[in-house]
Amino acid sequence: MITLYYWTTPNGHKMTIFLEEAGLSYRLAPINIAKGEQFDPAFLAVSPNNKIPAMVDHEPLGGGDPLPLAESGAMLEYLAEKTGRFLPTDPRGKYRVLQWLYWQMAHLGPMLGQNHHFRKSAAEKIPYAIDRYEKESERLYGILDDQLAGRDYICDDYSIADMACYPWILPDNQGIDIGEFPNIARWQATMASRPGVRKAYAIADQVKADPVTEEDTRKVLYGQGRRR
Ligand SMILES: N[C@@H](CCC(=O)N[C@@H](CS)C(=O)NCC(=O)O)C(=O)O
Structure with missing residues (x-):
């Protein structure tokens, strides 16, 4: 099982597209970045750069403890390697x-x-x-x-x-x-x-039911300085 920390942005869609296309079982943990939920210490433990997407794989490649991972490029590469899909092996x-x-x-x-x-x-x-x-x-x-x-x-x-x-x-x-x-x-x-892509965007529509204003977004997202 995978926990996907997610919001409805392009970087978030990349991951729901992969998970839907591969048919992996996952739990969605919405992180509303316009409300500042990316600064929650529990989320920062998974994603130190305070960005979605991030994930925890509870049955990681190579075994052992649950694997936390951020950065969508690394996450896509990891999931491709784990499933053997969407990345050639040659x-x-x-x-x-x-x-x-x-x-x-x-x-x-x-x-x-x-x-x-x-x-x-x-x-x-x-x-x-x-x-x-x-x-x-x-x-x-x-x-x-x-x-x-x-x-x-x-x-x-x-x-x-x-x-x-x-x-x-x-x-x-x-x-x-x-x-x-x-x-x-x-x-x-x-x-x-593609059905997997359509499903990923349908999920985004459900999560987006929690609206945010441009004003919220400006306050939380822009002008972040050093985190202390
Ligand atoms: N290089 C990162 C970029 C992630 C990113 O920029 N995420 C944005 C949303 S698309 C975010 O979480 N912003 C929250 C913030 O800046 O506080 C990735 O590809 O995963």
């Missing part, structure tokens, strides 16, 4: 998927996150910052679109790279004209039609 195929997984973790997620922050969340609209992250988002969409040309999935077979990238592709929020990226649009439709 070295060439495996590292190709990991290359795109780390690309998502290092580029797509952080840059589109900044795009969202400066376009939507920041109280002060700063043209330089909006322009910078919009251009970088367009650049990254272009890289992904090229990779998807002639392929159903990012690395041919469905993998954790697709699960990591898909939740971040939100063109309407990111100032992106998806018409310019036809391979992404096609892949997005394929992803959206």
